[in-house]
Amino acid sequence: MKTFFLTFLLFGFSVYSQEDRNLKLWYNQPSGETWENALPIGNGFLGAMVYGNAEHEIIQLNENTVWSGGPNRNDNPNxxxxxxxxxxxxxxxxxxxxxxxxxxxxxxxKSQGQMFQPVGNLNLYFKGHEKYSDYRRELDIEKAVSKTSYEADGVKYTREAFVSFADRVIVMRITANKKGSISFAASYTSPHKIKNFAVNNSKDLEITGTASDHEGVAGLIKFKGITRIKLDSGKLSESDGMLTVKEANAVTIVISIATNFNNYHDVSANEGQRDADYLNKAAGKSYESLKNAHIAAYQKYFNRVKLDLGTTPAADLPTDERLKNFRNVNDPQFAALYYQYGRYLLISSxxxxxxxxxxxxxxxxxxxxxxxxxxxxxxxxxxxxxxxxxxxxxxxxxxxxxxxxxxxxxxxxxxxxxxxxxxxxxxxxxxxxxxxxxxxxxxxxxxxxxxxxxxxxxxxxxxxxxxxxxxxxxxxxxxxxxxxxxxxxxxxxxxxxxxxxxxxxxxxxxxxxxxxxxxxxxxxxxxxxxxxxxxxxxxxxxxxxxxxxxxxxxxxxxxxxxxxxxxxxxxxxxxxxxxxxxxxxxxxxxxxxxxxxxxxxxxxxxxxxxxxxxxxxxxxDVSTGWSMGWKINWWAKLQDGNHAYSLIKNQLTPLGVNAGGGGTYNNLFDAHPPFQIDGNFGCTSGITEMLVQSSDGAVHLLPALPDAWPDGSVEGIRARGGFEIAEMKWKDSKITKLVIKSALGGNLRLRLPNAMKQKSGEELAATNGENPNPFYFTDETASPIVSENSNIKPLELKPTVLVDFLTKKNGVYTFVSK
Structure with missing residues (x-):
């Protein structure tokens, strides 16, 4: 009986540990027509929202230079x-x-500012897929790949999509577990007034257009998009500006988009040539080659930071259900997921x-x-x-x-x-x-x-x-x-x-x-x-x-x-x-x-x-989404982790629950409302500030750790002066292990929640006064305080240990608790 119980515990821990590393947003229903349900993918130049609908898949397309207007000035000479x-x-x-x-x-x-605008949608119509089962869609933020799978008429269909960090294209792969069962029609739509759709060489869908005039400024951005459909068996035909796939084993779709934008005062590029170059460079590669290169290029950034706040059975639920439950259920991994989602969004945009x-x-x-x-x-x-x-x-x-x-x-x-x-x-x-x-x-x-x-x-x-x-x-x-x-x-x-x-x-x-x-x-x-x-x-x-x-x-x-x-x-x-x-x-x-x-x-x-x-x-505390993000950072700086965490719970609440305030959409986009991405980035910053701060004369570790995260670890957070927290583990809110890399050398001043020593056993000397590291210089000639309320009392802060340690360039240093 004891052996079985131990095995069960070990198995349970293994499952949850894997789930903690498996950073995915996932859902058991499609987006429907709701944009804020769709899942975002991007590579900083191209963005796409993948709806994941079975019968009518929508890939909503953005290119980062498709803006209304053109070069202009808006100074008032009066x-x-x-x-x-x-x-x-x-x-x-x-x-x-x-x-x-x-x-x-x-x-x-003159102009009050120009508008960032979409290119349009690539629409995929799967006749007969109106009835489906075993549905799941997900966004794997460890790999920057979205995936939709379901069963229709006895066939299991899978779609994967990503915006390549190695090749400037959007890629989708459609597969099925039965040969010859993939059939669909593809077409573009666009909200732009000036646009044109065409089929080229019976294999490429093309969209061309011009961004809007706005507030008296003529629209000068011209864009072109090409969608190339590559079949594994089956037939490809064109009709009425659409491409139709019949009875394919698998399909790879490659989408390129380009504009004539060079910089803020030059729109003289050839968007058609650019677009063709992007497409032709990528389209000849196999899907697996494109995918592997994409993941490697993306993970160069994403894998630098790891965060483990622990996990509970709540992590097994779909993302929208976790969002509904977060205020009332212990789900620390959801906070870690949201943190890494912010990093994913920054890498992708x-x-x-x-x-x-x-x-x-x-x-x-x-x-x-x-x-x-x-x-x-x-x-x-x-x-x-x-x-x-x-x-x-x-x-x-x-x-x-x-x-x-x-x-x-x-x-x-x-x-x-x-x-x-x-x-x-x-x-x-x-x-x-x-x-x-x-x-x-x-x-x-x-x-x-x-x-x-x-x-x-x-x-x-x-x-x-x-x-x-x-x-x-x-x-x-x-x-x-x-x-x-x-x-x-x-x-x-x-x-x-x-x-x-x-x-x-x-x-x-x-x-x-x-x-x-x-x-x-x-x-x-x-x-x-x-x-x-x-x-x-x-x-x-x-x-x-x-x-x-x-x-x-x-x-x-x-x-x-x-x-x-x-x-x-x-x-x-x-x-x-x-x-x-x-x-x-x-x-x-x-x-x-x-x-x-x-x-x-x-x-x-x-x-x-x-x-x-x-x-x-x-x-x-009640505020719009981005404001809650800023408040998390402030409460972290005030060293009140529990209050910061309460705001994280407010932010990670479905829109409409916080009376008079913002929240979060099902795809974890921040709701101002409407969607503003700054709230996502603000919260990721705030969680970092709860764990590591380096703006006030020292590297302050766990300055605002909430009671909800007593045990955990983080890797890769950076501090001023070229320091990196290569590894920090804590238990019962005390640091047990600390590894720091020093890219520049110089004095490392640590403000710690508990006493520590070098792994070799050497003690760390307590210190005070000005930090000699020039990157931590705090100017004592700051604006003087003029108080009209002399009775205000300083806050009582948790006790900390302040130590100095001299580092060498590219040195790596390990510390353990005393």
């Missing part, structure tokens, strides 16, 4: 002349009047040489998507890339970093013509054409920090990689963001601090302003200017250049308005203490200083740290 009057009105408290004038003088009279992941990554089925599916740079686009460096996908940061470099070019004219400054800037929105003007109305659009915030990603990439060649190449961009603010800042007539005017706290407005968002010296503006100046100073010092500029920026930084603690013990959102503790707005922008910045610290600014927590408590 801005500069009106700027002094608007600043005067704001200083005098005439906020609504300032907003009205700003709508006339600052908001673009952002590749070097392609466009950055937009508001929907690379997946969009609508000709007129919500918010144009463009780049909202007052939070959403930046959030997309929060996981890039720390989840070991540094190369995939490249498309966003290239966009920042592009904006530094287009934004020079905006800075000069609208603000009369040097350097460059961007407002709260941009698109593939790198527009930098103010759009959508002054309430949202008259925000000058889009370029400043985006530029911090260049500095972050350096902090993680230590690549001085990269830093030297992008230093002019970082410097340009600082020069804009150096010229634009203005002295506040009452407080004498230097402030941004006009500015706002994105998309929110205090009651005291009569519905206007405009103000001078808002907390987020001050924080971003501080970061821009600090990054420029540190970059210049690292590169040993621009000493006069360093001195100037230090002087300006010392005059910036500080952060304040208000009468409700909150971090003030505005310069004056006018916050409403009942304000539950989705944007909590003034906590930028807590995350992604590190100006608010548990150890350096404990009162501000406590005030930040009070702000979050007052705002509440």
């Amino acid at each position: 801005a500069l002349a009106a700027l002094p009057e608007i600043q005067k009105m704001i200083f005098e408290g005439k906020y609504k009047e300032a907003e009205e004038l700003s709508n006339k003088a600052f908001i673009s009279k 952002s590749q070097p040489g392609g466009q950055p992941a937009n508001l929907q990554g690379i997946w969009n089925g609508s000709l007129h998507p919500a918010w144009d599916s463009k780049y909202t740079i007052n939070i959403n686009a930046e959030m997309n890339y929060w996981p890039a460096e720390k989840t070991n996908l540094s190369e995939l940061h490249a498309p966003f970093l290239q966009m920042v470099k592009d904006l530094s070019v287009t934004g020079q004219e905006t800075a000069k013509t609208m603000y009369g400054t040097r350097g460059w800037m961007a407002h709260h929105n941009t698109d593939i054409w790198r527009a930098t003007g103010a759009v959508d109305g002054a309430f949202w659009g008259l925000w000058t920090a889009g370029g400043g915030w985006a530029s911090q990603h260049l500095w972050e990439h350096y902090l993680y990689t230590g690549d001085k060649t990269f830093l030297a190449a992008v230093y002019p961009v970082i410097k340009g963001a600082a020069l804009f603010y150096a010229d634009f800042l203005i002295e506040h007539p009452k407080y004498k601090w230097l402030v941004v005017n006009p500015g706002n706290s994105p998309e929110n407005a205090p009651k005291a302003h009569n519905g206007s968002s405009l103000d001078a010296g808002t907390t987020m503006d001050n924080q971003i200017v501080y970061d821009v100046f600090t990054a420029t100073i540190q970059a210049a010092q690292t590169l040993k250049e621009d000493n006069p500029l360093i001195d100037t920026l230090k002087q300006l930084r010392n005059r910036l308005a500080p952060m304040h603690i208000g009468k409700y013990s909150q971090l003030q959102e505005w310069l004056d203490d006018i916050d409403d503790p009942k304000d539950n707005h989705r944007h909590v922008s003034h906590l930028y200083g807590l995350f992604p910045s590190n100006q608010i610290s548990a150890y350096r600014t404990p009162k501000l740290f406590a005030a930040a927590k009070n702000t979050l408590l007052q705002r509440g």
